[in-house]
Amino acid sequence: NAGVTQTPKFQVLKTGQSMTLQCAQDMNHEYMSWYRQDPGMGLRLIHYSVGAGITDQGEVPNGYNVSRSTTEDFPLRLLSAAPSQTSVYFCASSPYGWNTEAFFGQGTRLTVV
Amino acid sequence: SQKIEQNSEALNIQEGKTATLTCNYTNYSPAYLQWYRQDPGRGPVFLLLIRENEKEKRKERLKVTFDTTLKQSLFHITASQPADSATYLCAPDTGRRALTFGSGTRLQVQP
Numbered sequence: 001n002a003g004v005t006q007t008p009k010f011q012v013l014k015t016g017q018s019m020t021l022q023c024a025q026d027m028n029h030e031y032m033s034w035y036r037q038d039p040g041m042g043l044r045l046i047h048y049s050v051g052a053g054i055t056d057q058g059e060v061p062n063g064y065n066v067s068r069s070t071t072e073d074f075p076l077r078l079l080s081a082a083p084s085q086t087s088v089y090f091c092a093s094s095p096y097g098w099n100t101e102a103f104f105g106q107g108t109r110l111t112v113v
Numbered sequence: 114s115q116k117i118e119q120n121s122e123a124l125n126i127q128e129g130k131t132a133t134l135t136c137n138y139t140n141y142s143p144a145y146l147q148w149y150r151q152d153p154g155r156g157p158v159f160l161l162l163i164r165e166n167e168k169e170k171r172k173e174r175l176k177v178t179f180d181t182t183l184k185q186s187l188f189h190i191t192a193s194q195p196a197d198s199a200t201y202l203c204a205p206d207t208g209r210r211a212l213t214f215g216s217g218t219r220l221q222v223q224p
Contacts, residue, residue: 031211033212035214040121040216042214042216042217043157043202048210058211090156092212094212098210098212099144099145099162099206102147102149102157102212104156104157104158105156106155107156
């Protein structure tokens with residue numbers, strides 16, 4: 001059972017480039033979310049989804065897009081990378097709401113130069 | 114606005130002692146609260162969930178309390194070991210449809 005898989009693990013982008021961070025889960029979970037983690041700031045919610053076709057913004061959504069065409073996948077798109085988006089990104093999933101255990105991927109460390 | 118506060122300073126304790134970490138929340142009343150462990154370079158891992166009608170919950174050497182009057186949860190690790198060294202995150206239910214985390218407290222257990 002792979003759980004939550006994030007790719008790539010590391011990425012360096014130039015300012016203005018776009019890219020997609022991949023997140024896939026094989027547990028048939030309805031709820032998925034994306035966080036960024038910066039030193040001293042904890043995990044901040046970017047976007048989340050409560051099922052295929054349903055997404056919503058978290059507390060720091062600017063500069064990011066998401067879609068949820070399948071239950072398994074929840075990609076995060078950086079439209080035009082900026083140095084302020086240098087961070088570690090985590091994807092999480094939960095079976096039926098966030099009042100149960102959440103499972104996290106191993107993270108993607110992104111550097112924008 | 115809703116706030117979640119964890120002690121940002123690292124907690125250093127000796128092996129064998131009990132570690133106690135605090136999570137305070139303000140301006141709301143969560144129906145439940147979760148605790149996670151995060152090791153450097155890794156994603157958070159779920160430890161315990163406690164609901165508002167539960168005063169205390171235990172799992173092996175871990176104990177969580179939930180005081181809705183004080184708006185506080187305490188996380189205890191008894192007989193701590195160097196392997197318990199990590200950052201511990203609390204996530205009180207904020208009523209949103211996603212988890213919201215505190216900034217975490219780093220625990221360092223000295224042998």
